[in-house]
Amino acid sequence: MSKLLRSPNFFPFFWTQFLGAFTDNVFKNAYVVMLVLAASSEGASGIWVTAAQGLFILPFFFFSPIAGQICDKYSKSVVIQKVKLIEIGIMGLAVLGFVINSPIFLMFVLFLMGTQSTFFGPVKFSILPQTLKREDIMEGTGLVEMGTFLAILLGTIIGGLLAPKADSTMTVILLGAALLSFSSLGYLFSRKIPYLPGMVPELKLSWNPVSEFKSLYQLVHTRRSVYYGVIGISWFWFFGASVLSLFPNLVKFLMGGNESLITLFLAMFSISIGVGSVLCEKLSHTDIEIGMLPVGAIGMSIFTFHLGIADFSSFKALNSVGIAEFISYPVAWRILFDLFMLGFFGSFFIVPLYALIQSRSPQNSVSRVIAANNIANAIFMVASALIIMLLYAIGLTSANILVVLALMNLVVGVFILAAVPEFLLRFGVWALAKTIYRLKYEGRSHVPMDASALVIANHISFIDWFIISAACQRPVRFVMHYSFFKIPIVQWVFKAGGVIPIAQESENPEIKKRAFELIDEGLKKGDLVCIFPEGAISRDGELDTFRPGVTKILESCPVPVVPIAISGLWGSYFSRFKGSALSGMPKPKRRKITVDIGSPMDPADVTTDSLKEKITQMLKNRKSMA
Numbered sequence: 001m002s003k004l005l006r007s008p009n010f011f012p013f014f015w016t017q018f019l020g021a022f023t024d025n026v027f028k029n030a031y032v033v034m035l036v037l038a039a040s041s042e043g044a045s046g047i048w049v050t051a052a053q054g055l056f057i058l059p060f061f062f063f064s065p066i067a068g069q070i071c072d073k074y075s076k077s078v079v080i081q082k083v084k085l086i087e088i089g090i091m092g093l094a095v096l097g098f099v100i101n102s103p104i105f106l107m108f109v110l111f112l113m114g115t116q117s118t119f120f121g122p123v124k125f126s127i128l129p130q131t132l133k134r135e136d137i138m139e140g141t142g143l144v145e146m147g148t149f150l151a152i153l154l155g156t157i158i159g160g161l162l163a164p165k166a167d168s169t170m171t172v173i174l175l176g177a178a179l180l181s182f183s184s185l186g187y188l189f190s191r192k193i194p195y196l197p198g199m200v201p202e203l204k205l206s207w208n209p210v211s212e213f214k215s216l217y218q219l220v221h222t223r224r225s226v227y228y229g230v231i232g233i234s235w236f237w238f239f240g241a242s243v244l245s246l247f248p249n250l251v252k253f254l255m256g257g258n259e260s261l262i263t264l265f266l267a268m269f270s271i272s273i274g275v276g277s278v279l280c281e282k283l284s285h286t287d288i289e290i291g292m293l294p295v296g297a298i299g300m301s302i303f304t305f306h307l308g309i310a311d312f313s314s315f316k317a318l319n320s321v322g323i324a325e326f327i328s329y330p331v332a333w334r335i336l337f338d339l340f341m342l343g344f345f346g347s348f349f350i351v352p353l354y355a356l357i358q359s360r361s362p363q364n365s366v367s368r369v370i371a372a373n374n375i376a377n378a379i380f381m382v383a384s385a386l387i388i389m390l391l392y393a394i395g396l397t398s399a400n401i402l403v404v405l406a407l408m409n410l411v412v413g414v415f416i417l418a419a420v421p422e423f424l425l426r427f428g429v430w431a432l433a434k435t436i437y438r439l440k441y442e443g444r445s446h447v448p449m450d451a452s453a454l455v456i457a458n459h460i461s462f463i464d465w466f467i468i469s470a471a472c473q474r475p476v477r478f479v480m481h482y483s484f485f486k487i488p489i490v491q492w493v494f495k496a497g498g499v500i501p502i503a504q505e506s507e508n509p510e511i512k513k514r515a516f517e518l519i520d521e522g523l524k525k526g527d528l529v530c531i532f533p534e535g536a537i538s539r540d541g542e543l544d545t546f547r548p549g550v551t552k553i554l555e556s557c558p559v560p561v562v563p564i565a566i567s568g569l570w571g572s573y574f575s576r577f578k579g580s581a582l583s584g585m586p587k588p589k590r591r592k593i594t595v596d597i598g599s600p601m602d603p604a605d606v607t608t609d610s611l612k613e614k615i616t617q618m619l620k621n622r623k624s625m626a
Helices: 011-038 042-073 076-100 103-131 134-165 169-190 209-221 224-254 259-284 292-308 313-318 323-327 330-360 366-393 398-419 421-434 464-472 482-486 488-496 509-524 549-556 608-625
Strands: 437-442 453-457 477-481 500-502 528-531 561-567 591-597
Touching (some): 011 103, 011 169, 042 076, 042 366, 103 134, 103 330, 103 366, 209 224, 224 292, 224 366, 224 398, 259 330, 292 330, 292 398, 323 330, 330 366, 421 488, 437 464, 453 608, 464 561, 464 591, 477 509, 482 488, 591 608
Parallel strands (some): 453 561, 477 500, 477 528
16 A cells, blocks of 8 residues: 555545545436437437536636635645535535425536635645655555545446436436535535645735736746646646546447446446556656657547447347447447557656646645646536537537547647647656666755755766756756757757757857856746756766866856766667767667766855866765775
8 A cells, every 4th residue: 555545644635535436426427328318319418418518617717716715825735624614504405306306406516516625626636746755755645646536436426326216216216325424524525634734824825816817827827837737737628528528429329328337437437547547656766747748639549540440330220238248249349458558648748747746836826726727627527528519510429429539639748739849858768777877876855946046067968958858857058069969859859848958168169158158147037957067978978177168157046056966877779988989880788878967056155166176976886885
């Protein structure tokens, strides 16, 4: 069992959010399946189901600004307890709606549930950076996602089982007991969450939605990776909401299936996201590994497309297809595999993005960033409901729409990767670490996550910048020779990544002057800038003379200096071990690379000699440990 699930800081919160998601889905799925089974056509059913989905997420758009402020101003543990009490009352109204058998009243209850979720949403992820260590955030995020989708699975099963007989007294009693008992149990768990002080108690609440929308947008937009992380998460919920809304109609109208098959499809999707979420943490090894995002995006498109072109019509002749009949057909296993892989790769997309916005947002405003994310999610999910209804209206079937979604996902994935090359770069680092090299980092906590710093490293190979990017876990602006910018594809990557071109005085004094200006600007606005003081890649594996550029930079902008010593790359294909790098054919070797990060040095104490001595000692210490 995960150590976090035994932690008093995480255990009660995990079960609080788990039971909340479970209770929500018992009600939602019982209600949605009832709507589908009562519908007379695929189009009518699709409109009712997507309208219900849209109504649930509509409150996120209206109330997220004030919810984010409340969660940053007040104790998150107290906010959770208040919200869970309200949930019990809403579940009571849900029971009443089933008793009087009123779909319109239950729509109103659905809106109230969305409102309650709006105030719980900012806490769900913003509480993790306040209670967990940074190295535990990826695991915590994965467990929360796993718990959420496991709760969706269980809620789906129970809701689906109770829905067909929702008009009978016994079914209503059982459904009501489930809703009230589990919402009450969630409240009891919330009482066990340790008290957490408000992050910004002096914050003045603003009830003006217009000004707050603008404020939240500015807050998110200040950090490029966070901004596009929010866009990526919102797209995932557009995609996920669309796919989930298609399952009931796919089963009933294209396959002639019954409610048990709807439950199986939703269960498979939920299980796969839970499995993938846990695996994300295992593969990342405590890193917030956004390099998984391209893998997730590609996998989602491939298996959604493959699912959309499956032959669903072969089942329809059976009239009422249940699980036993379904799995007796060979094509059924292909469909289940597609469903599983779709959700599995979806977790590779969503978990790293959630961890990213938690870790890179200012810690005193994480709740508001999450609230902004929820607003964006609401916009995308409302758009999902409208677009799905439109696609149904023009005559597309659920299978056709899956193919459309696969192509749309591919386009959006390319857009996000082009907008933030760091995601693609991190994928390269992650892939490299899992295949050719074994990367080991020491002292990563010495790299400031929010403040500016000048990173200094020995220069062994052409991929030193690649390795340092992986070690620092935040965007790094490298200073590189301007000749690299003449390489077409590399030029685009370097420009997008904020790489600063530099030249020697004798080569181009204007480029050199501009380089120091850009370094100064970057450090003053909080960037992490890396420079290789040797000025060139080592020709013998040893440290060369350090040039005076570092001290010149510190004279203008005195920031902490973080020394880094890279070991293990000398002798690689990218080093000058054989006289010139990148010559001949590379020989694959599972090479161990170690990155030692020293404690920050006071800029007043930094000289070229002291820096060289520091990195020399770090390399000696590493060699003695080998």
